[in-house]
Amino acid sequence: MSLEDYLAQNSATWLKDDGPESDIVISSRVRIARNLRGRIFPMLATDQDKQEILEAAARAAKHSALSKLGPFELFAMRDLSEVDQQVLIEKHLISPGLIESSGGAVLLRPDEEVSIMVNEEDHLRIQCLLPGYQLETTYRLADQLDDGLEEMIDYAFDEEKGYLTACPTNVGTGMRASIMMHLPVLVLTGHINRILTAVTHVGLAVRGIYGEGSDALGNLFQISNQITLGQTEQEIIGNLHGVARQLINHERTARQHLLQTNRVLLEDRVCRSFGILAYARQIDSKEALSRLSDVRLGIDLGIIRGVSAGILKELMVATQPGSLQKAAGQTMTPEERDVRRAALIRDRLRADPSSSLQ
Amino acid sequence: MMCEQCGNRTATVHFTEIVQGEKNEFHLCETCAKEKGYAAYQFMTGAFSVNQLLSGLMNLDPAVKQRAGSSQTRCESCGLTFSQFSQIGRFGCAHCYEAFAPGLNPMLKKIQSSNQHVGKVPKRQGGTIAYRRELTRLRQELQTRIQQEQFEEAARLRDQIRELETRVME
Ligand SMILES: [Zn+2]
Ligand SMILES: [Zn+2]
Numbered sequence: 001m002s003l004e005d006y007l008a009q010n011s012a013t014w015l016k017d018d019g020p021e022s023d024i025v026i027s028s029r030v031r032i033a034r035n036l037r038g039r040i041f042p043m044l045a046t047d048q049d050k051q052e053i054l055e056a057a058a059r060a061a062k063h064s065a066l067s068k069l070g071p072f073e074l075f076a077m078r079d080l081s082e083v084d085q086q087v088l089i090e091k092h093l094i095s096p097g098l099i100e101s102s103g104g105a106v107l108l109r110p111d112e113e114v115s116i117m118v119n120e121e122d123h124l125r126i127q128c129l130l131p132g133y134q135l136e137t138t139y140r141l142a143d144q145l146d147d148g149l150e151e152m153i154d155y156a157f158d159e160e161k162g163y164l165t166a167c168p169t170n171v172g173t174g175m176r177a178s179i180m181m182h183l184p185v186l187v188l189t190g191h192i193n194r195i196l197t198a199v200t201h202v203g204l205a206v207r208g209i210y211g212e213g214s215d216a217l218g219n220l221f222q223i224s225n226q227i228t229l230g231q232t233e234q235e236i237i238g239n240l241h242g243v244a245r246q247l248i249n250h251e252r253t254a255r256q257h258l259l260q261t262n263r264v265l266l267e268d269r270v271c272r273s274f275g276i277l278a279y280a281r282q283i284d285s286k287e288a289l290s291r292l293s294d295v296r297l298g299i300d301l302g303i304i305r306g307v308s309a310g311i312l313k314e315l316m317v318a319t320q321p322g323s324l325q326k327a328a329g330q331t332m333t334p335e336e337r338d339v340r341r342a343a344l345i346r347d348r349l350r351a352d353p354s355s356s357l358q
Numbered sequence: 359m360m361c362e363q364c365g366n367r368t369a370t371v372h373f374t375e376i377v378q379g380e381k382n383e384f385h386l387c388e389t390c391a392k393e394k395g396y397a398a399y400q401f402m403t404g405a406f407s408v409n410q411l412l413s414g415l416m417n418l419d420p421a422v423k424q425r426a427g428s429s430q431t432r433c434e435s436c437g438l439t440f441s442q443f444s445q446i447g448r449f450g451c452a453h454c455y456e457a458f459a460p461g462l463n464p465m466l467k468k469i470q471s472s473n474q475h476v477g478k479v480p481k482r483q484g485g486t487i488a489y490r491r492e493l494t495r496l497r498q499e500l501q502t503r504i505q506q507e508q509f510e511e512a513a514r515l516r517d518q519i520r521e522l523e524t525r526v527m528e
Contacts, residue, residue, distance in 0.1 A: 154483055167447060171455070
């Protein structure tokens, strides 16, 4: 596979497929940080050190049990254009930190469910990203990849502190598990803050992007474990699981309740947003995200028919600056991007031929 | 509202995050948000909070400062000093964990749930760690069974413990 295939819009499983509970849960992600024993962490390492780390990782990907979980292809950041780097970030395959670190590289699997960053903040960062709600499957995959690497690599591990990481907020399991959820009605009814504050008392963190005022942009929230030391991987996943189940139930109940008590309000909101997306000639990324959230809710509730539910996450990525410019084959000013974004969304809505409002 | 970073452009990117019951808000202009890293990515991984949490703890918590001893304490393996660590929030090598232990341990108690790793152990290199953990667990269970006078179960556990002990010896 060429780099262009990895940059293509629909090559990633998490963008292509729905997965379980996909009316609420967009994706499940597990990231594991590991370092090599006796080696300086990337922040202070020389180029020569980093090159050796890279070679060790590439060897392990070819010859350990990891190879059975592949194939993997290695891309060095210095060989990639700025736009290509940005697209990989927007598809959540790499982090901005990887670009800043000289000697950064990534091992990618063609389905883009697995990416292993090399020489980011830690020597190795295994990441698994699956669509919908499948936290346990995601963890099992990450765990296998970790075992595979360990066949050939000695990790920096301490019996008391666990896996040693560059930042003490990751030490112990080195694991960060997270789920991205779409919670539009809990936001609309104002219940979200109370619920989210409660869940964070069990060692979890919640994040959202907010626009002007108090509306969460795109109504998207990311729930992840905050604690990595003093809990087992199973306890961490279990905690997250418990909270996710609660949130899914709360959101579903709230949707049904609102539909019964205030259908007109809901339909009006959804249909207005559909109209704007179907006809706008320029739109910024923040407005696009919140309108797409409304449309997605409309699809989930049967108000909009014939538009595929994947439109929210698909366009959430495709309308970001890097992906827009990649598709256009040129660099663009923010104003040019707003025009291009609006055109892309209009085309996407018309690509589902029978789209209609009920 | 003005950008809290540069103070001279209007804040258009608003982040809210709630970590362990504490709410943090970030209000930034587009330019500063970009400089801090891609907003959307930050949202996915929460890179913001980690730094905030750490620097907040180190700057405000007198206990951490005091226990750390001299801020010039240096890791002999990578050369990082404790005061450099408290600015960057990152270690230079695995040995830093030992070198800065006095300052680090009270901090870990605050940001983590304990000081002791109980999760995964590396398969190949972990050697007897996993067995020893299992032994501790079995011995505790044995005590409970004896207290509850469940002697049949206790005998079974004792055999299991012996078998494991020989394996650890090897
Ligand atoms: Zn600013
Ligand atoms: Zn060090």
